Amino acid sequence: MRSMTNPLMVAQLRVWRLMRMPDEEAGVAALRAAAMAAGRRVVEVPGPAGEYGLTLAWQQESPLTSKDPGGPPGGTxxxxxxxxxxxxxxxxxxxxxxxxxxxxxxxxxxxxxxxxxxxxxxxxxxxxxxxxxxxxxxxxxxxxxxxxxxxxxxxxxxxxxxxxxxxxxxxxxxxx
CATH class of the missing domain: 1.10.10 (Arc Repressor Mutant, subunit A)
Structure with missing residues (x-):
């Protein structure tokens, strides 16, 4: 994770939706900072075996929040x-x-x-x-x-x- 640029880290997490928790706290901090710079926040997601992963959510202040508030899916x-x-x-x-x-x-x-x-x-x-x-x-x-x-x-x-x-x-x- 250290060799990636901050925008690339956020882009990768957007594509993967869920990323394994980095081994080092510095990796988590870098990802949080990159997400914040992109108007996002990192959310920890508990897994079935007690492990944690990371996903992206919008920051509350984001102008996109009203369009992407979380909650149930759309669709049919x-x-x-x-x-x-x-x-x-x-x-x-x-x-x-x-x-x-x-x-x-x-x-x-x-x-x-x-x-x-x-x-x-x-x-x-x-x-x-x-x-x-x-x-x-x-x-x-x-x-x-x-x-x-x-x-x-x-x-x-x-x-x-x-x-x-x-x-x-x-x-x-x-x-x-």
């Missing part, structure tokens, strides 16, 4: 409801931290969405993964919450905690 209704099911499955206990959450599977997502009349979820999961809201592992077929979730404001997470039981994948929630 199918994208949103698929994400809601993944959120419920990967975050089964709203009293626990949102990240790292737990792993789920495509089959569990399909099962959670059947009562909602949603059957085709692969393309939605692929889009959500490309946007950074989910991480998928083709090797073992797991789905996890992605680094974009780490950028959500505490107020939105608190609201999700209150509405957790209404998300798809919770028994009869959403059935009409």
């Amino acid at each position: 209704e199918r994208d949103l409801i698929t994400f809601a099911a993944c959120l419920r499955l990967c975050w089964p206990d709203p009293d626990e931290p949102l990240l790292p959450g737990v792993a789920s599977t495509m089959d569990a997502v399909r099962d959670a969405l059947t009562p909602w009349g949603v059957q085709q979820v692969v393309s939605a999961v692929n889009r959500l993964s490309a946007w950074g809201f989910l991480e998928t592992d083709l090797g073992d077929g797991t789905i996890r919450l992605g680094p974009a979730v780490a950028m959500w404001p505490d107020t939105e997470i608190a609201q999700l905690r209150r509405q957790h039981a209404t998300l798809p994948g919770n028994g009869d929630a959403g059935r009409e």
Whole structure:
């Protein structure tokens, strides 16, 4: 990381979305400074094995904040409801931290969405993964919450905690 220029470090993190935590504190400090110069901030993201990674978020003062506030993804209704099911499955206990959450599977997502009349979820999961809201592992077929979730404001997470039981994948929630 030392040989990279500050703008290159930020660009690399934007492309990768999630970067392994540098071994040296000086590397983290350099990345934070580079992000700040670009109107961004670095957010630590806990991983499933207790490790941490880094991702970028907008600074609160950024004029782009209103256009990119964090929070749920855009996209189609199918994208949103698929994400809601993944959120419920990967975050089964709203009293626990949102990240790292737990792993789920495509089959569990399909099962959670059947009562909602949603059957085709692969393309939605692929889009959500490309946007950074989910991480998928083709090797073992797991789905996890992605680094974009780490950028959500505490107020939105608190609201999700209150509405957790209404998300798809919770028994009869959403059935009409």
